[in-house]
Amino acid sequence: MNDIKFNYAAVIALMVLLVFGYFAFMGLVYWQDGLVIKPLLITAFGIAVAVLCVYVMTESKKSRWKIGRVGEALFGLIVLATFVAAAVPFTNFMNVLNRSSEIKSKTEQMLNTARNVDEAYDSYVSKRVGAYRFMLETVAKGKNIKPSDYAEHLAKAAGDNDEQKISNLAKSLSRQLLPMAIDSVRQQRRLWLEQASQMSVWNVMLPHNINTIADGVNDYVANYADLSKNIRQGEDTQPFTYETLSTDLTSLRKSYTRLTRPSALTLVLAVIGFALMLLPYWVADRSLAGATSSSSQDNAIYE
Numbered sequence: 001m002n003d004i005k006f007n008y009a010a011v012i013a014l015m016v017l018l019v020f021g022y023f024a025f026m027g028l029v030y031w032q033d034g035l036v037i038k039p040l041l042i043t044a045f046g047i048a049v050a051v052l053c054v055y056v057m058t059e060s061k062k063s064r065w066k067i068g069r070v071g072e073a074l075f076g077l078i079v080l081a082t083f084v085a086a087a088v089p090f091t092n093f094m095n096v097l098n099r100s101s102e103i104k105s106k107t108e109q110m111l112n113t114a115r116n117v118d119e120a121y122d123s124y125v126s127k128r129v130g131a132y133r134f135m136l137e138t139v140a141k142g143k144n145i146k147p148s149d150y151a152e153h154l155a156k157a158a159g160d161n162d163e164q165k166i167s168n169l170a171k172s173l174s175r176q177l178l179p180m181a182i183d184s185v186r187q188q189r190r191l192w193l194e195q196a197s198q199m200s201v202w203n204v205m206l207p208h209n210i211n212t213i214a215d216g217v218n219d220y221v222a223n224y225a226d227l228s229k230n231i232r233q234g235e236d237t238q239p240f241t242y243e244t245l246s247t248d249l250t251s252l253r254k255s256y257t258r259l260t261r262p263s264a265l266t267l268v269l270a271v272i273g274f275a276l277m278l279l280p281y282w283v284a285d286r287s288l289a290g291a292t293s294s295s296s297q298d299n300a301i302y303e
Contacts (some may be wrong), residue, residue, distance in 0.1 A: 017047060018047075020083065020269075023089075023093050026096075029204055030256040031089060031259055050083070050277060054075075058280050058284050061281060061286050076281075080274045083270040084270050087267055087269070090266050095260070111193055114193055124228070128228070131236070152233065152234075196209045210252070224240045
């Protein structure tokens, strides 16, 4: 019967440790702004310390190990300290959960910004090519009035007539602004953004994706700005620009990359977790050999 009780106690203790450890791990991941390896190592170390201490305490109580009640209490304090330390990142993740609606809203805004960059650039290209074509048509119509403009813009262009020349130059500008390879890049980007939109604050990859999307939007804009930086003769335009959400994202990331003192609720949960973690120790029977030895020593002293 005692073995059954001990097995149940061990299962409960392990479940409590894993749940508490998972919350602490998630808090560490957000603290590290999406890095996983360091939080994983810290969490694994904390779990190992707690398990080892409870094991030593339990075996000391069940066997003839000579660490005594003081030693058992010392190991118990180490377990308590581990839970209290874990309460710090635990609180961080609780704060993230409390702000999950805000995080989801800003993440969705960021995803929409990333999606809209392509549309904004397409609109920019359409307007710029249209303006360029209009300028060339104006030059063609006034070639007898301003032959120097015609010689500068259209005289050497490929084509049998002015209409073909204008069409070829407009297509050339369009290919310059929208290379053929850009379609495959956009397709991959859309698939990735669709996957990112399905993530919640419980997903360990969310903080990493927030950074990736933020950097990605800036890269998209920079790439389009680079494609559009070459202004052709006669054009009255500027390279592509687009407003991003970098300020909002900075404040969002600061909200979870700074650890704070554990809340009262988290400390209470840590103490409860500590008590449940010691269940195998509580239900273990103290060694009869140790008890008999102590009783014999008492009788010897009495005699």
